[in-house]
Amino acid sequence: MESETLPTLRNISLTLPKGNxxxxxxxxxxxxxxxxxxxxxxxxxxxxxxxxxxxxxxxxxxxxxxxxxxxxxxxxxxxxxxxxxxxxxxxxxxxxxxxxxxxxxxxxxxxxxxxxxxxxxxxxxxxxxxxxxxxxxxxxxxxxxxxxxxxxxxxxxxxxxxxxxxxxxxxxxxxxxxxxxxxxxxxxxxxxxxxxxxxxxxxxNGRYAQLITNYQMEESEAENEEEEVTNEYNVTLKDVELRAGADIGLVNPAFVPDEEDPGMLADSKSAVGDQLVIKEIASEGLVSWRVYHQYCQAAGGYFICFLILLNIVLLIGSTAFSNWWLSFWLGQGDGSANSTSSNQGDISQNKDLQFYQIVYGSMVAVMISLAMIKCFFWTWVTLNAASKLHNTMFKKIFSSPMSFFDTTPAGRILNRFSKDQEEVDSVLPSNMDPFLQFSLMVTFTIATISAVFPFMLIAVVVMAILLTIILFMFQRSVRQMKRMENISRSPCISLTTSTLQGLSTIHAYNIRDNHIQLFKTLNDINSNHYLLFNCGTRWLSFWLDFMACTMNLMVSLFVVLSSNDLISPSLKGLALSYTIQLTGVLQYVVRQSTEVEARFNSVERLQEYIKGCKSEAPRHIKETQVAQDWPKDGTITFQDYKMRYRENTPIVLNGLDFTIRGGEKLGIVGRTGSGKSSLGVALFRLVEPAEGTIVIDGVDISTIGLHDLRSKLSIIPQDPVLFIGTVRYNLDPFNNYNDQEIWAALEKTYMKESISRLEGKLQATVLDNGENFSLGERQLICMARALLRNCKIIILDEATASIDAETDTLIQNTIKEAFKDCTMLTIAHRINTVMYSDRILVMDNGEVAELDHPDVLKQRPDSLFSALLAAANTMNT
Structure with a gap:
């Protein structure tokens, strides 16, 4: 049966001899x-x-x-x-x-x-x-x-x-x-x-000959211009190296912000400090009361938390009262005046039997009602707290500046959103609920025992001191082991994400075993901390069980040795019942207190990002709303502009002072680390200026909202980025355009035919990062996206690097036609691509070295542009 879609490769036959x-x-x-x-x-x-x-x-x-x-x-x-x-x-x-x-x-x-x-x-x-x-x-x-x-x-x-x-x-x-x-x-x-x-x-004279002929015709035109410069000034390669520092690998393509990681860029000289990624360090000491305060605030505030606690108090109180009432009812016997503590008679003969039954039955009904209310509201409050913490952290991280992502591995962020969030979602509530309930139960139990046996208060005080000592000895280490377990999980996630990105390379080099072993090592470290944490809690449970059994023994001896005349058998039974119950509950409560504090470490870790992440500037600023049609001309002015990527790093743009005219086509060249990529960072305000301003059509961009600014700019990156979804979603994520406009953009980028062949066409599935498209196709889709937006200012970073020469020629014509009225900044990796620009900006050490028409710069034998141009020409001859 013929497949609906054709195979990717068909009838491929080739032999590659050794050494060919x-x-x-x-x-x-x-x-x-x-x-x-x-x-x-x-x-x-x-x-x-x-x-x-x-x-x-x-x-x-x-x-x-x-x-x-x-x-x-x-x-x-x-x-x-x-x-x-x-x-x-x-x-x-x-x-x-x-x-x-x-x-x-x-x-x-x-x-x-x-x-x-x-x-x-x-x-x-x-x-x-x-x-x-x-x-x-x-x-x-x-x-x-x-x-x-x-x-x-x-x-x-x-x-x-x-x-x-x-x-x-x-x-x-x-x-x-x-x-x-x-x-x-x-x-x-x-x-x-x-x-x-x-x-x-x-x-x-077939397809190959056609490709070569077309390519040679294009190259010959560019070479003729380069030869004029080289012959006129007799520029030697040695002179070039002296003037521009030209060397093999000198004029490298700079990384420009792409649409997935906008601004995760840095010139090599300045981006790498003493340590780019700082080691994650566990906090020490008790979990701060501020963390509990912030959790209560996220849950709905102290009033809501008080109502939940009051509900639990009433539930446990009603349970204790019903137990006491049952004991009291049994102690009344048949209700006769001559009934003694040893002979109370038949309770069914008590004339107030109905009263005792109504009270007891009412308390049971109250208990059931309070339990149902508690279940519903406890779930609602804890879910609300977890959701609020998640949403707040998400917004904080989403609005963080690029310096945060430069220095924070993806594994750490994923760890917060996966395991830490899961603990706040489900593990913390399931530990906190029994802790609160059983804590109150222990309180009521001790109160009951003390009421029956006042001398038991001495034992309770002694036991409280011993429990405090045990907690002091154990809780610190258990808490710290939980923190170490949380931290040791991040490298495992980072390795997993990195391995998935490079899976094809890992398979090709046959180093799967090395990565598996590395993952096992990191996982073992995490498992060791997890095991030690659980062993610590179990060892704590053993000592708490021992203390509870000791208390049980003491109460039992009191019950057995005390006279019935002093205390009625019913109260003895109540005291002994509560003491036996306390045996299991007390150690459970203390262990749960350790668990709850350990789980609150996850809340603490979420709060690190909520409170520690500095947000970018606001998305919108009401006081400085820009006009809908801004910018009209696209004039860009840098005024004494200085910029550094992070604090304590060198200045990468130093005192820029120039103007790009509206509608101008500006070519940007310079060696690696010269700051040409940083211009894109500055325009998008991915990094705020150290000094100076950038003005677009009379508006200081530092005074307007980031969304208002970035929505008016477009970039076609060298590394194209597509998102999981459909073709249409990737081209028009906000549904601003109709299908006809989208097809027109695809036609201009020569992708209409390819998309038409896909099942679903515009609704065809796009995998993560567009893995089901070739790199060249991804670049063309990104270009179609930029065409749709039709912004007045556009930045191109060798946007056709992965496209064949024939399509590239057609795309260049499309760019010239579609963006003819736009201000276009082209960051050039190859000098030839900017030869026909209105002006050339040559960057050097973060400063404007030269800015003029390419013909003018070519007339200057000592210009950096001539040097770079001659270097490229010399290497191609």
């Missing part, structure tokens, strides 16, 4: 990445066969970087061979970056490489593959995120020389490298369209 380099090209969504996934056995094999002889190294299209040092990310568990390691750094163009980093290759990298640029992440991923020294190399478009001169260096020195003799599959949109491959595969719609070497495919 196979180049793979094709349009967006043609199945290039799927080809590598099938080799790594990460797709379902429907028919045919696949064999491979050797071990794999894999460089994914979106580099997987885990939290650790640069060196740890490259070695990935392998022993350090210094000479081999140094050689890998050189061939992967990482030397210049290590010189920028404050601690070289020992610099700490945040989760997902948040403090690295896109090019740095990709080159570390390539270095990891080269250092692993495997037999077969699967390179999924590793050159798209780097500059042209860096890409050429990596291709020649790394892929062609260092990996000589290795079997390599290179997927690339950089068509200039294909002629140096031993064989070439052209994919289209999941099938092999053409296969052969460069010369043969050019002779066939």
């Amino acid at each position: 380099l196979l180049g793979v090209c094709g349009n967006v969504g043609s199945g290039k990445t799927s080809l590598i996934s099938s080799i790594l056995e990460q797709m379902h094999l429907l028919q045919g066969s696949f064999t491979a002889d050797g071990t794999f190294a894999y460089v994914s299209q979106q580099a997987w970087i885990f939290h650790g040092t640069v060196q740890e990310n490259i070695l990935m568990g392998e022993p350090l061979d210094q000479s081999k390691y140094d050689r890998v750094l050189d061939v992967c163009s990482l030397r210049a970056d290590l010189n920028i980093f404050p601690y070289g290759d020992q610099t700490e990298i945040g989760e997902r490489g948040l403090n690295l640029s896109g090019g740095q992440k990709q080159r570390i991923s390539v270095a990891r593959a080269v250092y692993s020294n495997k037999d077969i190399y699967l390179l999924d478009d590793p050159l798209s995120a780097v500059d042209a001169h860096v890409g050429k260096h990596i291709f020649e020195e790394c892929i062609k020389k260092e990996l000589q003799g290795k079997s390599i599959i290179l997927i690339t949109h950089q068509l200039q490298y294909l002629e140096f491959c031993d064989n070439i595969l052209v994919l289209e719609d999941g099938k092999v369209l053409e296969a052969g070497n460069h010369q043969d495919l050019m002779k066939e």
Whole structure:
């Protein structure tokens, strides 16, 4: 039976001889990445066969970087061979970056490489593959995120020389490298369209020849302009290096805020302080009364808490009264005046029998009613408290500045929302309820025993002192073990999330056992604390049982040895019954008090984020509401603007003072760490300024709400982000546009046909981060989203890096047409992409080094722009 949807790959037949380099090209969504996934056995094999002889190294299209040092990310568990390691750094163009980093290759990298640029992440991923020294190399478009001169260096020195003799599959949109491959595969719609070497495919004059011809025509136009500059001023590479510090890996793509983690960016020089991620430390001492106060406030306030407590007091009081009333009723016997304590007669003969029955029956009814009220309101109050704490924490974290996410691993945040919240939701109420009930029961029991045997108060006082000593000895350690258990859970969650993100890489390198062992180690640490916590509570229970049994013995002796004339048998029975009951209840209450305090540690941990997280500026400010059509022109003015990412970190934008005219197309270039990515951070106010202001169309952006500002700006990131949901939700999450407008945007980005083929079309499912789309398709969907918003100011961060050259040409035309009236800031990784801008902004050390028309800058032989342009040209000749 024919499947409703076609297989991703169809009729693929290829052989990669040992030591050969196979180049793979094709349009967006043609199945290039799927080809590598099938080799790594990460797709379902429907028919045919696949064999491979050797071990794999894999460089994914979106580099997987885990939290650790640069060196740890490259070695990935392998022993350090210094000479081999140094050689890998050189061939992967990482030397210049290590010189920028404050601690070289020992610099700490945040989760997902948040403090690295896109090019740095990709080159570390390539270095990891080269250092692993495997037999077969699967390179999924590793050159798209780097500059042209860096890409050429990596291709020649790394892929062609260092990996000589290795079997390599290179997927690339950089068509200039294909002629140096031993064989070439052209994919289209999941099938092999053409296969052969460069010369043969050019002779066939088919699809491959068409792609190469179009690419060469575009490159020749750009090269002609570059050659004019180079020939006119005879710029040598040595001069370039002296003036601009140009080196292999110099002009790297800077990380610009994407839509999932807006602002989790930092220039490498400033983002990494002495310690990026601070170790989580457990609080010490008793749980503060402030925590109990905040829980009561979340539950509805002290009045509601008082009513709940009063309800429990009445419930336990009515239970104690009914027990006493039953004892009193039995003591009255038949009600005759001559009945003695030893001979009370038949209670059924008592003339007031009905009165005793009505009172006792009424108390039973009251007890049942109070119990039902307690069950309902206790559930309502504790659920209300848990919900209030969760919602408050969620809002606090959601509105936290990016510096919070820079320094806080995802595992810690998930731990608060999972285990800690679960304890507040269900475990704490189920421990607190019996604690309150049995505490009051113990109080009423001791009061009853004391009323019957006043001398028992001496035993009660002695026992209270002993219990206090035991609690003092045990409670501190039990509480601290619970805190350690809560903290030790976060690394397990962080490792799990990181592993899921890099699962394909882990499988490719066959290091599953290492990660499983690491998870077992972290889980064992967490389990040890959990076990010790439970053992501590059980050991406490033993000593409390011992004390309760001792008290039981003393009361029993009093009952047995005392005379019936002094105390009636019914009261003796009541006292002995309560004492036996106290044996189990007392130790349970004390143990529950330890449990409740330990569980309140979770409330304390939620409060850490509720009280400790500093929120960003308000979303809306009523006093400074902006007009609906603001900004009209899109004029951006920086006035003596200074910015740092976090306190005690260096200034990354230093005294910027310039104006971007409305509708202007501004190209932004500069070396890694120069501050070009920080301009995007500043515009979106992901970090507040240290000094100065930014004015857009006469409005100081620091005086308006964040939502009012950010809703008027658009960004097309290098790393596209899609959310779980549908295609339509990702394009229009707030339902502001109709289907016709959405289809028009998809048509402009050449995704209409692809989406039309999906089951459900606009309602087609999108997996987490768009995993069911290729990286290029994700970039096009993000571009369609920006087209729909039609903002006056737009930032592009090499938005077409993962798109084939042919589609890129069409998209560039779309951008020029769709954004012709917009102020467009293009952060350039490749100088050629901004050659036709109205002006070029060259950033250097957080300052404006140059700002002028590209032709004007080219006329200055000593300009940084000329140096960068000549460096790119020299590396491509």
